[in-house]
Amino acid sequence: MELIQQVPDLSAYLAADEAVDHEHPRVREVVDRLAGEHTDAYAYARAAFAYVRDTIPHSMDAGDPRVTWRASDVLEQRTGICYAKSHALAALLRARSIPTALCYQVLGVVHGLVAVRLPGGAGWVRQDPRGNRPGVDAQFRTDREQLAFRVRAEAGEEDHPVLYAAPHPAVLRALRAARDRPHLERTLPTALAPAGA
Numbered sequence: 001m002e003l004i005q006q007v008p009d010l011s012a013y014l015a016a017d018e019a020v021d022h023e024h025p026r027v028r029e030v031v032d033r034l035a036g037e038h039t040d041a042y043a044y045a046r047a048a049f050a051y052v053r054d055t056i057p058h059s060m061d062a063g064d065p066r067v068t069w070r071a072s073d074v075l076e077q078r079t080g081i082c083y084a085k086s087h088a089l090a091a092l093l094r095a096r097s098i099p100t101a102l103c104y105q106v107l108g109v110v111h112g113l114v115a116v117r118l119p120g121g122a123g124w125v126r127q128d129p130r131g132n133r134p135g136v137d138a139q140f141r142t143d144r145e146q147l148a149f150r151v152r153a154e155a156g157e158e159d160h161p162v163l164y165a166a167p168h169p170a171v172l173r174a175l176r177a178a179r180d181r182p183h184l185e186r187t188l189p190t191a192l193a194p195a196g197a
Contacts, residue, residue, distance in 0.1 A: 013100055045116055122142075
């Protein structure tokens with residue numbers, strides 16, 4: 001699948017916004033800690049991925065009722081679903097000038113992940129910081145994708161090729177409107193309209 005930048009200008013994939021708030025002190029604290037141990041872009045990106053995947057439980061797996069959507073809240077409260085964890089990883093990477101896009105799969109409901117463009121790399125590579133569990137083995141790789149879930153076309157599932165500079169509006173609406181995680185589970189988007197729709 002060919003990944004398509006929603007915005008041609010690569011600097012859009014370094015920007016901070018309300019959800020990917022990489023200038024927030026909590027985000028900067030984690031960035032500084034990880035950067036102190038991992039100085040080159042590849043090692044830092046790998047460490048940031050592992051940090052989000054492994055130290056921030058996926059709220060559905062953990063049974064955590066809280067809903068987070070800002071990167072700073074995800075890092076502070078240490079919980080989030082796939083979208084929120086992707087916002088956190090994007091913030092950690094963008095804070096170190098590593099272009100990071102938000103992207104999605106439709107697996108019955110919309111699933112969120114990121115794509116990273118490392119210096120000297122061959123282009124964008126998707127990464128899934130959702131969190132591993134039995135039957136899920138997402139890994140940080142630049143030679144090929146190793147995502148949490150493989151799309152089953154025969155079941156109507158699909159990969160969306162668009163690389164978004166900001167979270168998709170349908171994702172943000174669902175996160176912001178959720179009273180708690182059980183409510184969010186009932187209102188997760190099942191499709192993505194074009195970002196302008």
